[in-house]
Amino acid sequence: MNFELTDERQMLQDSLRRFLNDNYSNEKIRSLLDSDTGHSVDIWSGLAEMGVIGALFSEADGGYGGAGFDLSTVFEELGRVGAVDPLLDTAVLGGGVIASAGSSTQKVLLESIIDGSMHLAFAHGEPQSRYELSRVSCTARREANGFVLDGQKSVVVNATAADYLIVSARSAGDVDSTQGISLFLVPANTDGLTLTDFPLASGGRAAELLLENVRLDGSALLGNEGDGFNTLELANARATLAICAEALGLMETIRALTTDYLKIRKQFGQPIGKFQVLQHRMADVLTEIEQARSAVINLAGHVDGARDAREKHVSATKNLIGLVGKLVAEESIQMHGGIGMTEEYELGHLARRLVMVDHRLGDSMHHLERFIDLAVA
């Protein structure tokens, strides 16, 4: 057993932490929340230049990492500053699908992703699908030279910035069948796509995506027709690890802010951190964050391995992170009192972003049910 980072990952962590601390501040985040793009183009280029995007891909795909612990190292650091950069969307989800299912021609795009010049969005969830990975009602109909797509995709994060959208659509099978799901690489300027852009409570932007008679040629297909589910599941597993590690980073910063506040805020003639009731609750928060860290380590250690163990850990970790995230966000606001309710104070964005983690890639209830199916029943 060894729970230390390798030297390479330690260096990655140190330099990324320095870069993010230099480039992110409460003021910076607040200006990004109000911006049209939702994230900073300069920070994105900086991350690419440092090789942070490359760290999320294997050497075979042109990167220099791509393993579970690379993902968790990067995303924990992003979480610590409440970063709003769409690495999850462009690299882990979008890039991940291309890396695992793309043809050699399609994989050429990975170079542009890694060098920071291209954005992707992952258009999978639908208004009725509620986190269920196999529930796809968007349709892909075969036509002479390719496919015609119709349907609707919900809350597609980073869609407006994306050069390509990865779209899942059903080419065969029942609405919730794991068979018959096809994946497509769709240029953002394709006719028949309508994007309705909006800001997210977590920071960043997303769009509702309407597909009406979207004609694609056969080369847009990612992987084999009807065989997309396994690709989806793997990309989802890696993205779950990433967002859980990010949540962990958010929790660490929130805990530090709250602990500091308990030391400086005085009421009844003493720092409120001297009150035992708050000490005990903060001790619980700390203990639960350590549980969250272990869950992230569990998933990082299994995400590159066999499917059954991997998926069991996906659901275990996402369930635990959802519950602990809620506890940490709510307790930290409560212990801050009124100041914790304000937009101006640093905690606001961090707590909101942490709470929103439970609304992506399956909430704690979804993953509880999935864990029961995979590992209990």
Place this chain on the structure above:
Amino acid sequence: MNLNYTDTQIQFREEVRAFLDTNLPEALSTKVRLDKTLTKAEHEQWHAILNDKGWLAGNWPVEYGGTGWDAINRHIFEDEMARAHAPRIVPFGIAMFGPVLQEFGSVEQKDYYLPKVLSGEHWWCQGYSEPGAGSDLASLKTRAERDGDDYIVNGQKTWTTLGQHANMIFCLVRTAKEGKPQEGISFLLIDMHSEGIKVRPIVLIDGEPEVNEVFFDNVRVPVANRVGEENKGWTYAKYLLTHERTNIAGIGFATAGLDSLKRIARNEMSKGKPLIKNPHFAAQLARIEIDLMAMTTTNLRVISQAAAGKAPGAESSMLKIKGSEIRQEINALTRSAVGCYAMPFVSEELERGSNQLPVGPEYARSVTGTYLNNRKLSIYGGSNEIQRTIISKTLLEL
């Protein structure tokens, strides 16, 4: 034991329902149902409708223009209002300032101020909390120094809810530094348009400027605007705090919130079936409903005692803790129920100024904002930690 309302009370409930049915404008109830922020004019419109009926001041005696209702009738009224998605009565003038003035104000003050509360000419806000005085309210520092027939007020108040709409503020100010902190506090009524007052909005985590900071820079306030005796303000404020607590459980809000949650869960789908049929979701919802059923009776037990003339004491602390926790659980489960449509940031401030298209089902739009905003329920009006201390000191004598 009899868990039922009397015939007279049932008749009263029917009367309230019929009134709301005819007189509650649909535009208002729709906004309330969707948790949208009401404008000042909309609040005033609803107050005026209630005032015309003579039902605006449910907690005031008849002699001051109130209804004279007992605690049970007040509860029935508040419950029906919440179920009908009527706007809540803005509490600062009616529920907070009125009772204090009636108990401790001079005849001149009562004659002057009370009719203006009812007519809406005065919109009151509360000047209690300060940056350094939250849970420890008695440590407040805003000072009022005598200068002839005036006080000169300097300092800062914060968390002043809807202060942006107010033209009057009732304030706790320090008039003496000697003795215990509670002993040097006075209760002053201040015109918000006085020279030297500045109001700065505070945007909360749901994006709404619901509360404010109020700054006092050499503000002249006539001594005649002091309620009761100098340095006795703490007693008056404590009296007000018990009044603030008669509807503290928020049972009506919880009941209406649970109804909304069920409606949403019948519309949302989970694995091809309505979410409400999902046993894991249903179990969470049921747990809340079971708590709310018991809480409703706990609330009525306290109210019955109040109707029998016993002022609620530390019992209201239990109502506040349990009531706020139940509402927060409902808000959290509602957020879960709408799934990915909790993610869009829907600031009404932004919405008003842009042509942003609505996203997702209408019922999902305010859900995250309400969840975030209602974290305040366990913070304001004496945090739940303070309430627990009151219970352990007063009821448990620990």
